[in-house]
Amino acid sequence: MRVLILFILCFPLIVTAQLNKxxxxxxxxxxxxxxxxxxxxxxxxLTKNIGGRLAGSPEQHNAAIWGKxxxxxxxxxxxxxxxxxxxxxxxxxxxxxxxxxxxxKPLNKKLEVMALGNSLSSKGLIEGEVLAIADFDELEKRxxxxxxxxxxxxxxxxxxxxxxxxxxxxxxxxxxxxxxRAAKYGAIGVMIHSLSTASDNxxxxxxxxxxxxxxxxxxxxxxxxxxxxxxxxxxxxIIRVQLQTYGxxxxxxxxxxxxxxxxxxxxxxxxxxxxxHLDSWDVNEGAHxxxxxxxxxxEVLRTFKALNYQPKHTIRFVLFAxxxxxxxxxxKYAELATQHKEKHVLALESDGGGFTPRAIGxxxxxxxxKRFQTWNPLLKHYGTEIVAGGGGxxxxxxxxxxxxxxxxxxxxxxxxxxxxxxxxxxxFENVNKRELLLGAVNIAAFIYLVDQYGVGIN
Amino acid sequence: MRVLILFILCFPLIVTAQLNKxxxxxxxxxxxxxxxxxxxxxxxxLTKNIGGRLAGSPEQHNAAIWGKxxxxxxxxxxxxxxxxxxxxxxxxxxxxxxxxxxxxKPLNKKLEVMALGNSLSSKGLIEGEVLAIADFDELEKRxxxxxxxxxxxxxxxxxxxxxxxxxxxxxxxxxxxxxxRAAKYGAIGVMIHSLSTASDNxxxxxxxxxxxxxxxxxxxxxxxxxxxxxxxxxxxxIIRVQLQTYGxxxxxxxxxxxxxxxxxxxxxxxxxxxxxHLDSWDVNEGAHxxxxxxxxxxEVLRTFKALNYQPKHTIRFVLFAxxxxxxxxxxKYAELATQHKEKHVLALESDGGGFTPRAIGxxxxxxxxKRFQTWNPLLKHYGTEIVAGGGGxxxxxxxxxxxxxxxxxxxxxxxxxxxxxxxxxxxFENVNKRELLLGAVNIAAFIYLVDQYGVGIN
Numbered sequence: 040m041r042v043l044i045l046f047i048l049c050f051p052l053i054v055t056a057q058l059n060k061x062x063x064x065x066x067x068x069x070x071x072x073x074x075x076x077x078x079x080x081x082x083x084x085l086t087k088n089i090g091g092r093l094a095g096s097p098e099q100h101n102a103a104i105w106g107k108x109x110x111x112x113x114x115x116x117x118x119x120x121x122x123x124x125x126x127x128x129x130x131x132x133x134x135x136x137x138x139x140x141x142x143x144k145p146l147n148k149k150l151e152v153m154a155l156g157n158s159l160s161s162k163g164l165i166e167g168e169v170l171a172i173a174d175f176d177e178l179e180k181r182x183x184x185x186x187x188x189x190x191x192x193x194x195x196x197x198x199x200x201x202x203x204x205x206x207x208x209x210x211x212x213x214x215x216x217x218x219x220r221a222a223k224y225g226a227i228g229v230m231i232h233s234l235s236t237a238s239d240n241x242x243x244x245x246x247x248x249x250x251x252x253x254x255x256x257x258x259x260x261x262x263x264x265x266x267x268x269x270x271x272x273x274x275x276x277i278i279r280v281q282l283q284t285y286g287x288x289x290x291x292x293x294x295x296x297x298x299x300x301x302x303x304x305x306x307x308x309x310x311x312x313x314x315x316h317l318d319s320w321d322v323n324e325g326a327h328x329x330x331x332x333x334x335x336x337x338e339v340l341r342t343f344k345a346l347n348y349q350p351k352h353t354i355r356f357v358l359f360a361x362x363x364x365x366x367x368x369x370x371k372y373a374e375l376a377t378q379h380k381e382k383h384v385l386a387l388e389s390d391g392g393g394f395t396p397r398a399i400g401x402x403x404x405x406x407x408x409k410r411f412q413t414w415n416p417l418l419k420h421y422g423t424e425i426v427a428g429g430g431g432x433x434x435x436x437x438x439x440x441x442x443x444x445x446x447x448x449x450x451x452x453x454x455x456x457x458x459x460x461x462x463x464x465x466x467f468e469n470v471n472k473r474e475l476l477l478g479a480v481n482i483a484a485f486i487y488l489v490d491q492y493g494v495g496i497n
Numbered sequence: 498m499r500v501l502i503l504f505i506l507c508f509p510l511i512v513t514a515q516l517n518k519x520x521x522x523x524x525x526x527x528x529x530x531x532x533x534x535x536x537x538x539x540x541x542x543l544t545k546n547i548g549g550r551l552a553g554s555p556e557q558h559n560a561a562i563w564g565k566x567x568x569x570x571x572x573x574x575x576x577x578x579x580x581x582x583x584x585x586x587x588x589x590x591x592x593x594x595x596x597x598x599x600x601x602k603p604l605n606k607k608l609e610v611m612a613l614g615n616s617l618s619s620k621g622l623i624e625g626e627v628l629a630i631a632d633f634d635e636l637e638k639r640x641x642x643x644x645x646x647x648x649x650x651x652x653x654x655x656x657x658x659x660x661x662x663x664x665x666x667x668x669x670x671x672x673x674x675x676x677x678r679a680a681k682y683g684a685i686g687v688m689i690h691s692l693s694t695a696s697d698n699x700x701x702x703x704x705x706x707x708x709x710x711x712x713x714x715x716x717x718x719x720x721x722x723x724x725x726x727x728x729x730x731x732x733x734x735i736i737r738v739q740l741q742t743y744g745x746x747x748x749x750x751x752x753x754x755x756x757x758x759x760x761x762x763x764x765x766x767x768x769x770x771x772x773x774h775l776d777s778w779d780v781n782e783g784a785h786x787x788x789x790x791x792x793x794x795x796e797v798l799r800t801f802k803a804l805n806y807q808p809k810h811t812i813r814f815v816l817f818a819x820x821x822x823x824x825x826x827x828x829k830y831a832e833l834a835t836q837h838k839e840k841h842v843l844a845l846e847s848d849g850g851g852f853t854p855r856a857i858g859x860x861x862x863x864x865x866x867k868r869f870q871t872w873n874p875l876l877k878h879y880g881t882e883i884v885a886g887g888g889g890x891x892x893x894x895x896x897x898x899x900x901x902x903x904x905x906x907x908x909x910x911x912x913x914x915x916x917x918x919x920x921x922x923x924x925f926e927n928v929n930k931r932e933l934l935l936g937a938v939n940i941a942a943f944i945y946l947v948d949q950y951g952v953g954i955n
Contacts, residue, residue, distance in 0.1 A: 072658045079696070198531045201879055202939075238537070238930050392813065395853070395910050421659055452853050452910060454931040472696050473661065473912040480659075 041095040047049035051412070052311060061417055061491065064348075065484040068177065069421060071342050072480050078331075079472045081109060082393075083160045085333065086467040087325035093321040094361040095127030095292035102317045103295045106333065110299040113341045115356070117160060121294035125361035128157050129217040130321055131285030132261055139166065140174065140279045150269070151262030152230070153242040153322060155214060161257035165189075166281045168229050169251075169434070171273035175212075178220060186225030188279050192217050194232045196457060203236055203453045204391070204414075207445075207460075212235050214220050218258035219250035228282055231259040237458040244320050245461045246364050252468040257284040266494035268474040278497040280293045294318075296368050299340055303490075307350040311489060312386035313339055313482060316433055323465040327456060330467075330477055331393025331480070333358050338479040339486060352384060355473040358374040369433035373473040376440035383444035385489050388431025392460075394432035394451035396422050399485050400429035402446045410495050414488050423481045439461070445494050449482055501922040516670075519949065520616045522806075527879060529800050536789075536796040537930045539567060541853075543791065544782035544925040551779040553585030553750035553818040560775045561753045564791065564816040568757040571799045575816070578753035581829040584817035585750040586615050588779055589743030592717055594688065597624065598737045599730065608727070609720030610688070611700040611780060612742040613672060614822050614825055615617075615707070619715035623647075624739045625685050629731035636678060644683030647738050649719075650675050651881045652690045653913060661694055661850070661911045665918075668692050676716035677708035678761035686740055688714040690724035695916040698722040702778050703919045704822050715742040752776075752818035754826050757798055758890060761948075763809040769947060770813045770830075770844040771797055771940060774820035774891055781923040786913060789851025789933055791816050793907070797944060798936035808948045817891040820848070827891035834898035843947050846889025846939060850918075851933040852878050854911035857943050858887035860904045861952075870951050872946050881939045885907070903952050907940055 067320065068191070072078075085102060092099040100192060103120065111118045135348055138148040148402020167189040172178050178190070194213035200206035211234065218229040226495035233243035249255045257268070259282060261269065272278055319325020340356040342348075359368030385400075411425045418424060429447035437444050453473075458466040530536075543896060550557040569576045583751060596606040625647040630636050636648070652671035656928065658664035669692065676687040691701035707713045707905035719727065730736055755775070761767065773790020777783020798814040802805075817826030834841060845857075857876070859869055877883060887905035895902050909932075917923045934948045 051915055070657045075661075199528045201527070201531075201935070318672055368810050397911050454935065455929050458929065458931075471913050471916065473916075477659070477912065479725070 048362060058417070061488065064487060065417060067329050067340055067346060069480045070485065071345055072338060072476050072483065076338055076476045076479065077341055077346070078334040078475055078479055081337055082326065082330050082475065086326045087329050088391055089425040091321050092317060092319045092325055092327050093128070094294055094318045094364065095289060096321065099294060099318050102362065103297050103358070106297040106317060106337070108339060110297065110340060110356065113344045115299040115340060115344065116302045118297065118299045121298060121375060123294050123296055123367055124291040125294045125367045126157070126365040127289040128152060128364055129133045129219060129289060131160060131286055131287050136259055136261070136280055136282040136324050137436050138252045138278055142276045146292070146342045148320065150265045151240050151242050152259045152282070154210070154245045155218070155247040155258045155260060156216065156244050157247055158258040158286045159255045159283060160286055161228065161282060164281050164283045165227055166279060169269070169273045169278045171270050171278050175220065179393045182224045185221060188226055189228040189230060189282065190221035190226045190231065191230045191269060191273065192460050193266070193401045194234060196234060196236050202295050203457045204459055206232055206458055211215050214245055214260070215247050218247055218256055219253045222253040222256045226256060228256050231260050232270070233260040233263055235263050235457055235462065237263055237462070241494050243461040244322055245311055255461045257282060259284060271348035295413045296360045296372055299356040299360040301340070301343065301350055301354045303351050303353040304349050306351050309352045310355055311384050311427070311486060312355045312357055312434065312437070313486060314359055314386070314433055315389045316359040316362035318361050318363050320363055320461050322461070323463045324467055326465050326467050326470050327392035328460055328465055329362065329390045329477045330468060330475055331391035331478065333481055334475070335389040335479045339483045342483050346488070351488050354490065362432050366432050369436045372433070373436035376437060382439060383437055383441040385445040385447060386434040386437055387447045387449065387486065388434045389449040389478065389482060391449060391451045391453060392432070393470045393478055394453070395474045396449055396451050396457060396478045396481045398426045398450040399436055399481065400426055400448045402429040417488065418484055419479060421484060422477060449478055451478060483488060502602045508810070509610060510837045512608045512841060522918070522945060523844040523875060525804055526800050526941045526945065527938045529803055530796060530829065530918040530934050530941065533803070533938065534760040534796055534934045535799055536792040536933055536937055539783065539792045539795055540928060543788050543926055544645065544784045549779050549781055550775060550777045550783055552583035552752055552822065554593045554779065555749060556805055557752060558775055561755050561816070561818065564755040568755065568795060568798060568814065573757040573798060573802065574760045576755065576757045579756060579829055579833055581752050581754055581818045582749040583752045583825045583918070584615070584655050587745055587747060587821055588612060589745050591730060592742050593719055593739055594717055594740035596727070597707045597737055597739050608723045609698050609700050610717045612700040612744050613676070613705040614702050614778060615705055615744070616676065616716040616742060616887045617808060619686065619740060620740045621743045622739050623685055623715070624737060626739050627727070627731045627736045629728050633678065641681040642808045643679060646684055646690060647740070647812055648679035648684045649727060649731065650690065652692060653832055653853050654692060654694050656927045661915050663690055669694070673705050674704055674717070674852050676705055676714055677711050680711040680714045684714060686714050688738070689718050690728070691718040691719050691721055693915055693920065695721055695920070699920040699922055703779055715740060717742060754818045754830055755816040757814040759798070759801065759808055759812045761809050761811040762807050765811050767810045767840050767842050768813055769810050769842050769890065769944060770815055770895070771944060772815035772817055772844070772891055773847045774823050774826060775818040776819050778821055778919050781921045782925055784923050784925050784928050785850035786918055786923055789822065789936065790847035790934070791929060793847040793937045793940055797941045799943050800937070806945070810948050812944065812948065820890050824890050830891070831894035831898045832941040834895060839898060841899040841903060843903040843952055844892040844946065845905045845907065846942060847907040847936065848889050848891070848893045849907060849909045849911065850909070850914045851936055852913060853926045853932045854907055854909050854936045854939040856906045857908045857939065858879050858907040859885055860887040865953060875946065876939060876942055879939050880935060906937055909936060
């Protein structure tokens with residue numbers, strides 16, 4: 040009732056009868072998902088039966104087949120693979136690090152660690168004195184002390200930052216660029232504080248990238264507790280650490296984006312894309328990252344078909360092959376879109392986890408955003424509002440195919456995400472069924488509105 | 498920056514300089530809590546060192562001492578006990594139920610069950626045919642079939658309801674009144690579907706109340722999976738169940754509300770109350786219910802003192818002795834307020850769990866609500882907005898002491914709460930540190946604003 044009153048006040052552009060129709064349709068979708076949703080069961084299959092899915096692994100290969108078979112069962116107009124070459128990094132062994140002496144006094148304190156993704160083997164056990172530094176500014180100031188040492192970056196996520204995702208972004212460059220920036224000054228290895236908000240001691244992996252100009256030194260993430268202890272200790276003592284990593288690359292792998300398509304009745308050549316990425320890191324089940332985005336995508340397809348919704352625009356439901364270490368899935372999707380001269384209206388990515396949805400983020404002009412925000416009264420009951428800023432690694436390349444495409448994302452509550460992101464704790468048990476399903480409800484509602492009313496740029 | 502712009506647009510009543518001051522003060526409180534917050538460590542102590550705290554238990558007695566000692570350490574003006582008689586219910590044993598035959602064919606399928614709080618002993622093993630019914634309407638229609646049977650209510654929480662708390666409220670009367678309503682027609686026992694949203698099979702206890710006019714039959718909650726299976730089976734077969742419960746009451750216990758007080762500088766006789774309840778059910782650690790409300794309360798006190806905030810009004814930080822089975826803590830607080838002719842401006846309860854805060858609910862007139870909502874731009878960054886509807890079992894009696902008191906509550910995201918509410922899974926491990934601390938940030942910010950600007954009723 041409150042929703043209907045709000046319509047009248049806030050929806051000048053669309054007549055009330057239509058809004059009532061939209062409200063009813065969104066409620067039908069919500070009931071279908073909250074009652075009969077398959078997202079949670081699908082996620083259990085993907086995480087428990089298939090498991091972690093790094094590009095190049097048998098699991099990732101199986102996941103694509105699983106995605107295709109399951110989307111076919113929902114009977115869209117077609118389901119197909121987009122073949123795609125991806126990096127093929129292997130961890131290669133059980134990463135190891137230990138403090139072996141403090142101020143010359145022998146010790147053997149094993150540390151909880153994980154090699155960073157794409158990092159290379161240490162080629163045996165290496166040992167060095169730790170140079171513990173706060174940030175890149177300190178690295179530059181102390182560059183003459185780096186040679187022959189193992190640099191530790193105290194890359195904690197700022198606890199004062201209310202948006203955990205923003206704290207992650209601010210610390211990200213220590214993981215991605217930290218190793219080469221230290222190698223430039225002669226470091227023999229790099230350790231970082233895991234980009235984690237957790238109170239536990241689980242290390243978190245994630246992509247890093249070597250600068251080819253400098254030696255490719257081994258790089259590991261420490262568990263948060265070990266990292267904080269090491270940092271405190273290294274400030275007042277001389278600490279020596281041993282570490283060993285085993286990373287290597289095989290020749291690029293053959294993976295597949297999985298694309299399901301429902302043809303538009305009025306604008307069959309105008310495409311709306313919804314997607315998440317199938318791949319995950321090797322150390323967990325890739326439940327929140329990004330199993331939940333995958334099953335959100337599948338659930339919206341299932342729901343549209345279950346309710347016999349015939350979209351005006353062509354809608355694509357895409358499970359991207361490779362996001363974590365290379366982003367080759369999204370690049371391939373964009374490459375084919377360019378090749379086929381496709382017109383892309385809007386794309387939405389779900390890659391923020393399966394937590395309670397808080398917003399739909401949209402990257403567009405202020406005027407357009409205001410227009411989208413007239414839909415807020417229809418979404419509010421389901422927990423979201425439309426806010427500025429959208430995108431996602433898998434859909435961003437699409438701008439190269441159609442510069443008018445509007446990039447959007449589901450924005451779930453982010454407080455728990457960086458507790459388990461890229462850690463072994465990102466497992467099915469840490470996904471809540473209602474939170475997961477609510478994400479699909481809000482994506483379905485938003486995509487329905489986009490399909491009905493377009494994006495106002497034509 | 499965005500916040501400051503919003504101030505100017507939305508805050509006609511208060512000059513910009515003041516708002517800027519408020520924004521800075523709220524940010525200081527947020528940083529203090531997110532960085533140095535003790536709520537999570539205090540919760541660990543309360544749940545892990547003390548444990549479940551049913552009124553009348555040694556744990557509850559210890560929890561009050563713990564609360565007093567810890568609040569004293571934060572150096573408010575005073576900390577004191579309010580002695581309070583509470584019910585003293587004992588579970589008395591390991592509740593048991595099993596299906597013993599289906600259509601006359603013997604079986605021994607043990608069911609996951611918990612006796613409802615306040616329910617009494619079955620006085621040995623009882624056995625009866627199950628009458629499985631959907632709701633009270635069906636009970637009334639089939640009242641002639643009830644005699645001698647064990648009634649099962651299929652009291653699921655409506656999955657279509659987006660607000661899990663509302664679904665809980667709608668099903669609540671099956672737990673509270675279901676046993677006596679069935680006893681009225683001669684039932685020998687009652688089983689309900691736990692008031693749970695979980696996908697697991699954990700039964701959930703909670704208060705029930707006998708109607709003295711009818712026999713006090715044993716009453717248990719079934720785990721969600723067992724309940725759904727039983728309901729499906731009982732619709733097509735004759736099922737006999739055995740059950741045994743052990744509940745009894747000891748003479749009322751002597752418990753204590755714990756009250757910390759910081760005297761107001763300008764309005765020492767006008768009181769603002771913040772509180773949560775110390776007691777919990779016996780089957781878990783009472784982490785979300787309501788350990789998080791207890792440590793929210795303590796954290797706000799700690800923060801105000803750490804920042805040397807001198808409130809204009811007197812602020813009370815209250816750990817209520819008994820909410821779960823009797824509500825005697827809140828009644829005692831109100832009784833003493835009446836006795837001392839206290840003036841109560843506003844009370845806030847945190848009893849919705851330690852999840853990401855979404856809103857501050859306020860029970861007041863529409864005009865007053867609008868005035869409170871001018872504070873929304875100050876709260877939004879921290880995740881909340883002011884909405885209609887507030888209260889809580891511990892603070893509601895206060896209206897009898899001062900009819901002008903405004904009742905408010907912290908409203909956290911509720912999607913996960915009824916997965917673990919009153920189940921053995923309500924443990925420390927299921928509380929997230931950042932989500933918990935953010936709750937304290939939003940309470941502190943709101944109470945600060947109330948203290949600074951009052952509630953506009955004078």
